[in-house]
Amino acid sequence: MEIAVKTRFLLGLNPQIACQCKSPDLLMRGSYPSSACFPVQTKFICQRFPERKSTSCYVDAYKPSHIVQSVSSSLESISAPASSFDGFTVTDNASKDNREIKMRIDVSGAKTQVIYDDVFSKLVAAAQPIPGFRRIKGGKTPDIPKDILLHIIGHSKVNKEAIKKIINTTVAEFVNKEGLKVTKDLKVEQSIEDLEATFEPGKEFGFDAIIQLQK
Secondary structure, three states: OOOEEEEEEOOOOOOOOOOOOOOOOOOOOOOOOOOOOOOOEOOOOOOOOOOOOOOEEEEEEOOOHHHOOOOOOOHHHHOEEEEEOOOEEEEEEEEOOOOEEEEEEEEOHHHHHHHHHHHHHHHHHHOOOOOOOOOOOOOOOOOOOHHHHHHHHOHHHHHHHHHHHHHHHHHHHHHHHHOOOEEEEEEEOOOHHHHHHHOOOOOOEEEEEEEEEOO
């Protein structure tokens, strides 16, 4: 069975979550809150494919104009064993035939924790007022234990939001700093379920992605 997951990065703020399931082909659509670099809207399409066992996560990325600042670098100049960025490393391998860059991105535990905390704070703010808790003077909600907030919002939702933002910000920084002109197609080779299974805030996290260079 192959699961294809498509993600669209759009310029929109705070899109809402919507899910639909359809049988026999499973259709799931969800959109998630915006991230720091690319405010995102995510659409998942999970479909059964017989006779195949691999899973893929496809991400369609609409890049803002500020991401491309210069003419695309040559394929030879961007092929390197590994490059260090802010809190993550990229190992990339350019292909001359189809002008795609395959890369492995490994994110430090410190960066995953920072992104997770930021996503969690925004989800808590978006969930106000918290059911069962009165707002105190000034309209603020009193301090609520984190485990209660996670139960209300959902552990899986927070993790998936954090994963989306990690993918979003790291790929955006790589494209920006390398001065690349890329198409809207970004393929993440792991499924969202596989990524969530390996994700833990404060621990190192990695994923494999492919971006397409413009002709």
